[in-house]
Amino acid sequence: MKRGFTLVELITTFALTAVIIVLLLNVVIIIRNLYTSSNVKTQLYIEQSLLSDALNSKMRDNNLSSYEECEDKVEGEFCYTFYFKDATIYTLTVSESKITFDNFVYNLDNYSRAGIPEIRTETVIDSDVELESKKILIIKIPVECDLYPSIDYGINLIYQYL
Amino acid sequence: MLKYNNKGFVLAETLIVTVFVAGVLIYLFIQFSNLSSLYNESYSYNTVESLYALEDVVDFIKSDALALSSIKENVKDEQYIDISNCNIFISQEYCEKLFELENIDTILVTMDNIPNGAITSYDSGFLDFISSISRTDNNQYRLIASFNNSTYATLRFGE
Numbered sequence: 133m134k135r136g137f138t139l140v141e142l143i144t145t146f147a148l149t150a151v152i153i154v155l156l157l158n159v160v161i162i163i164r165n166l167y168t169s170s171n172v173k174t175q176l177y178i179e180q181s182l183l184s185d186a187l188n189s190k191m192r193d194n195n196l197s198s199y200e201e202c203e204d205k206v207e208g209e210f211c212y213t214f215y216f217k218d219a220t221i222y223t224l225t226v227s228e229s230k231i232t233f234d235n236f237v238y239n240l241d242n243y244s245r246a247g248i249p250e251i252r253t254e255t256v257i258d259s260d261v262e263l264e265s266k267k268i269l270i271i272k273i274p275v276e277c278d279l280y281p282s283i284d285y286g287i288n289l290i291y292q293y294l
Numbered sequence: 295m296l297k298y299n300n301k302g303f304v305l306a307e308t309l310i311v312t313v314f315v316a317g318v319l320i321y322l323f324i325q326f327s328n329l330s331s332l333y334n335e336s337y338s339y340n341t342v343e344s345l346y347a348l349e350d351v352v353d354f355i356k357s358d359a360l361a362l363s364s365i366k367e368n369v370k371d372e373q374y375i376d377i378s379n380c381n382i383f384i385s386q387e388y389c390e391k392l393f394e395l396e397n398i399d400t401i402l403v404t405m406d407n408i409p410n411g412a413i414t415s416y417d418s419g420f421l422d423f424i425s426s427i428s429r430t431d432n433n434q435y436r437l438i439a440s441f442n443n444s445t446y447a448t449l450r451f452g453e
Contacts, residue, residue, distance in 0.1 A: 173337075181342035188346045254395075258385045266388050270395060284443075287343060290350055290395050 169279050172243060176277055176285040179238050184287045186236040187224070187271065191291045194218050196269065199251065210249050224249075226273055240275065244285065247274035267293040337445075339423060344447035347396040348437050352451045354392055355403075358383050365403050369435060373412045374404040401439040406450055407431050420446065 137145075194216035202211035202223065209227040216222070222234045226249045231238040240246060250272040257265040268290060275286035303311075355362055361383045368375045368382075375382070378400050380389035393401070400416065407429050413421065423446040424438060438448045 170333075177337060177341075184342045184346060188342075188349075192349075254391065256385075256388045256391045258387045266385070268391065268395060288395075288397065289343075290347065290392070292350055292353060292392070 172241070172277065172279055175241070176244065176275070176280075179240075180275070180285050180287060183231060183233070183236065183238050183273075184289065186233050187287065187289050190214075190216075190222060190234065191269075191289070194220055196291055196293075199269070212249075212251055224271075231273060231275075243279050244275055244277045246286065247276060249273045269293070335426075339426070339445070340447050341445050344439070344441055344445050345449060347398065347441070348439055348447050348449040350392065350396060351398070351401065351437060351439075352449065354383075354389065355451075358385065360384060366435070369403055369405055373408055374402050376400065376402050397442040399440045399442050401437060404436050404438060406434045406436045408436070416440075419444070423448075 191214075195218065197215045197217045199212055199214045202213050202225075205211035205225075206227075209225055211223060211225045214222045214224065224233045225231070226246050228245045229240050231240070231246055250270065252270055254268045254270060255265050256268065269292075271287070271289040271291070273286045274284050277283070277285055355365065364382055365375060365377070377383075378393065378398070380386045380393065383389045400420065402413065404413070410425060413424055416424075417440075420440045423440070427436075427438070427448050434450050434452050436448055436450050438446075440446050
């Protein structure tokens with residue numbers, strides 16, 4: 133009785149095993165990339181929520197009075213000072229790698245960067261209500277991530293001077 | 295003399311094992327799909343930014359006493375009203391500007407205990423979100439909104 137395998141059987145087995153290993157490795161790489169990117173995405177969403185909450189809660193609780201650009205700001209950084217009706221003052225600074233507002237500090241990771249913030253007041257003069265104009269403060273701080281370039285992880289805050 | 299080969303599997307054994315393995319894989323796939331959709335939902339339902347946007351809308355509604363009382367009457371009669379076009383407000387231009395700045399696509403006001411299936415004529419993503427909202431049996435009102443960035447949010451507000 134002959135034992136063992138023929139050469140053809142061995143070659144076929146190795147070829148099939150190689151194909152299966154390549155497929156499995158692909159699956160492992162995909163899952164690993166998914167894990168890494170979902171961690172990054174989750175962290176970005178958490179920081180976005182925290183930043184949004186930090187700004188929104190201060191604006192609402194302390195009643196914003198006015199704002200202006202900081203007098204002494206660092207090059208490459210955008211800085212705004214917010215004055216509130218209870219006499220508190222908070223500063224918002226935005227650079228490519230860091231956003232700070234009061235005690236809140238958001239250090240962006242290597243994949244992300246903050247864009248140019250847009251802070252402006254819009255006055256809406258309602259033609260339906262004579263002589264009444266209302267102001268809305270808009271604060272937009274865009275944050276982009278290299279891994280997810282089509283999504284903005286920044287904030288878009290609206291404050292109504294009601 | 296013919297050799298009788300009793301190695302290998304009969305067809306029935308092969309079929310049973312195949313069906314069993316296929317069943318396990320299908321079950322795992324279903325569980326993975328559920329997890330995946332829950333994961334995606336967590337990014338698009340009730341984000342912090344969208345909730346603050348709805349708070350802004352609530353503040354605006356409460357600043358317009360006529361609109362607020364009209365909303366309350368209409369919601370009790372019709373179960374929900376769509377305020378996206380701002381017709382119900384005195385300051386219509388301001389309302390449109392506010393919704394534009396908050397990126398609001400559609401916004402409804404309902405009672406908190408609105409029954410399932412009461413709202414039908416919107417896109418499936420919005421309807422899925424509405425069906426996921428947990429309802430209570432109180433007399434509060436609820437804002438339900440869809441935003442232009444494909445997020446959804448809901449916020450209860452009182453009398």
